[in-house]
Amino acid sequence: MNEAPGQSVAGFVPVMEELFPLIVYTAMALLLVGGLLFAAWWLGERRRDPVKDAAYESGVIPSGTARLACPVPFYLVAIFFIVFDVESVFIFIWAVAWDLLGIPGLMHITVFICVLLLGLLWLWRKGGLDWGPAREARSEE
Amino acid sequence: MTLVDLWIMMPFLIIGAGSLAVLIGGAFLPGRYLTGVGTAAALAAAWWALRTPPLPLAPFLGIAATPFARFFTVLFCLTAAAALLLSHSYNRRRNMPGEEYPATILFAALGMTVLAASVNLLTLFLGLEALTFAFYILTAFDRERPESSEAGMKYLLMGATAAAFIAFGMALIYAGTGTLELTAAMRPVFVPGGPAPLVAAGWGFLLVGIAFKVSLVPAHLWTPDVYQGSPPPVTAFLSTGSKAAAFAALLLLVPASATGASFLHAPLWVLSFLSMTVGNLAALRQRNLKRMLAYSSIAHMGYVALALTTGSVAGYVAVVLYLVAYTVTNLSAFGAIASLSGDAPLENIDDFRGIGRSRPFRGGMIALALFSLAGIPPTVGFMGKFAVFAAALRGGETVLAVIGILTAVVSVYYYMRVVVVLYSSETEPAASLPRLALPETVALAVTGLSILLFGLFPNRLLLLIEQIM
Numbered sequence: 001m002n003e004a005p006g007q008s009v010a011g012f013v014p015v016m017e018e019l020f021p022l023i024v025y026t027a028m029a030l031l032l033v034g035g036l037l038f039a040a041w042w043l044g045e046r047r048r049d050p051v052k053d054a055a056y057e058s059g060v061i062p063s064g065t066a067r068l069a070c071p072v073p074f075y076l077v078a079i080f081f082i083v084f085d086v087e088s089v090f091i092f093i094w095a096v097a098w099d100l101l102g103i104p105g106l107m108h109i110t111v112f113i114c115v116l117l118l119g120l121l122w123l124w125r126k127g128g129l130d131w132g133p134a135r136e137a138r139s140e141e
Numbered sequence: 142m143t144l145v146d147l148w149i150m151m152p153f154l155i156i157g158a159g160s161l162a163v164l165i166g167g168a169f170l171p172g173r174y175l176t177g178v179g180t181a182a183a184l185a186a187a188w189w190a191l192r193t194p195p196l197p198l199a200p201f202l203g204i205a206a207t208p209f210a211r212f213f214t215v216l217f218c219l220t221a222a223a224a225l226l227l228s229h230s231y232n233r234r235r236n237m238p239g240e241e242y243p244a245t246i247l248f249a250a251l252g253m254t255v256l257a258a259s260v261n262l263l264t265l266f267l268g269l270e271a272l273t274f275a276f277y278i279l280t281a282f283d284r285e286r287p288e289s290s291e292a293g294m295k296y297l298l299m300g301a302t303a304a305a306f307i308a309f310g311m312a313l314i315y316a317g318t319g320t321l322e323l324t325a326a327m328r329p330v331f332v333p334g335g336p337a338p339l340v341a342a343g344w345g346f347l348l349v350g351i352a353f354k355v356s357l358v359p360a361h362l363w364t365p366d367v368y369q370g371s372p373p374p375v376t377a378f379l380s381t382g383s384k385a386a387a388f389a390a391l392l393l394l395v396p397a398s399a400t401g402a403s404f405l406h407a408p409l410w411v412l413s414f415l416s417m418t419v420g421n422l423a424a425l426r427q428r429n430l431k432r433m434l435a436y437s438s439i440a441h442m443g444y445v446a447l448a449l450t451t452g453s454v455a456g457y458v459a460v461v462l463y464l465v466a467y468t469v470t471n472l473s474a475f476g477a478i479a480s481l482s483g484d485a486p487l488e489n490i491d492d493f494r495g496i497g498r499s500r501p502f503r504g505g506m507i508a509l510a511l512f513s514l515a516g517i518p519p520t521v522g523f524m525g526k527f528a529v530f531a532a533a534l535r536g537g538e539t540v541l542a543v544i545g546i547l548t549a550v551v552s553v554y555y556y557m558r559v560v561v562v563l564y565s566s567e568t569e570p571a572a573s574l575p576r577l578a579l580p581e582t583v584a585l586a587v588t589g590l591s592i593l594l595f596g597l598f599p600n601r602l603l604l605l606i607e608q609i610m
């Protein structure tokens with residue numbers, strides 16, 4: 001801002017050097033997304049008929065509503081899977097460097113696993129793993 | 142890991158263990174005692190933070206028990222305890238039993254305290270995200286009400302965007318400075334002449350993300366909807382705890398020195414100016430008290446940003462004082478609204494007609510909070526505004542200070558309009574309003590007393606804040 005003119009010219013080179021990867025990255029992102037959108041717009045057929053407007057189902061003629069009632073346990077299992085999947089990622093990272101991390105690392109990972117075990121205990125107890133009628137519904141019968 | 146590390150970690154361990162204990166205890170022995178357990182854990186953590194001598198650093202963990210961290214730990218733990226007390230009977234009325242609620246409140250408090258104690262960018266981000274995640278759950282907690290789910294969804298989308306901005310900004314700062322340690326990463330940033338462009342770009346991202354979190358204009362659009370939709374006790378906690386935590390993060394990131402915030406001056410100036418004007422002008426037109434308080438929250442964050450713009454130590458003291466003032470004030474305002482909300486949410490300003498006469502304690506609490514928000518002595522809101530504008534004028538921000546004072550005068554109108562409605566004589570048949578429960582009474586009495594006490598005797602609080610900077 002308030003530098004001498006010679007400094008600002010000298011300061012400009014590292015500016016470009018530092019910003020160059022960012023500029024390339026931005027340009028690539030814009031070009032890729034913009035190019036794909038443009039190609040779809042340019043090359044695409046602009047005809048409207050009932051077949052074109054139908055939902056794409058890999059060639060099969062769509063039938064019925066898209067809003068199917070799906071059993072909730074599927075969703076729950078998927079969510080639980082994510083939690084414990086991420087847990088295993090952390091444990092792998094620790095296991096690779098266990099000798100470097102030493103006793104403190106062991107304590108950290110133990111606390112981590114214990115907390116997640118408590119989480120498992122909680123969702124088990126709350127009936128999250130029940131497949132079929134929930135605990136409350138069974139006890140009402 | 143040494144005994145000192147354990148000592149420093151103790152407040153976090155107490156809150157974390159308390160959260161887990163509430164969760165597991167609730168699964169095996171459900172009951173209403175869990176609010177008590179959660180409150181006890183929060184108070185115990187605050188007590189521990191008060192009692193510990195300042196210990197510098199736990200290098201393994203990326204946290205330090207600095208005076209700053211201890212002050213904010215106490216503030217956040219007390220806020221969490223108040224939020225728990227305020228939601229105790231509200232949750233029963235809205236049929237939201239369960240241990241998830243107190244556990245999530247404690248988890249949010251854990252995130253806030255970790256953030257305040259962090260000494261590197263990673264811990265700071267983890268704390269910020271931990272508290273935001275807890276709030277994603279809390280805003281959508283009232284599943285039966287569509288507004289609550291809507292609020293949760295909006296907050297999640299906006300918050301996730303803000304988190305991406307903050308993470309990217311931190312990555313750029315790391316790329317530019319080569320370290321994640323806060324002091325080492327920030328020292329080369331604030332040299333005269335401005336930082337390297339990569340770091341400046343990182344700061345731009347970081348500022349956008351934090352502006353989202355504290356809802357500074359133009360990143361404020363989520364605030365009214367989220368404040369209106371979430372359960373009122375959650376709004377009380379969200380508008381105080383998370384805002385104070387995000388500003389604590391800014392205070393940690395920007396070291397206090399007279400020339401410190403030089404290159405951040407222009408963006409902060411604009412953010413503060415827009416927040417004060419847009420927030421106050423939009424609040425004028427609101428018919429819903431919660432939305433009005435949301436816009437007022439945007440305006441108040443603008444005042445805090447004004448104090449931050451000065452970059453002086455006096456300005457930073459004003460920031461912390463204003464955050465404390467805003468915390469106690471908003472806890473009483475939303476706490477009283479929560480205790481008045483039964484099956485039907487009490488939201489429109491006209492719903493509050495005559496409440497000051499029929500429900501003197503809770504109506505009086507709302508009125509007191511509104512006086513404090515308007516900045517009328519002898520409340521703490523006046524001291525906060527005084528400190529902010531004094532620091533701004535001394536720091537040379539005359540234009541912004543004048544604009545701030547003018548908008549504050551405008552804001553008096555819409556606050557006082559509600560007070561007039563509260564004490565107008567046309568009393569509603571107010572039989573449907575819920576009764577006042579003991580936990581709410583305790584929390585409201587403490588926050589109300591704090592508004593008055595800190596407003597009348599701010600010396601000790603100011604001295605304390607000067608010591609922690």
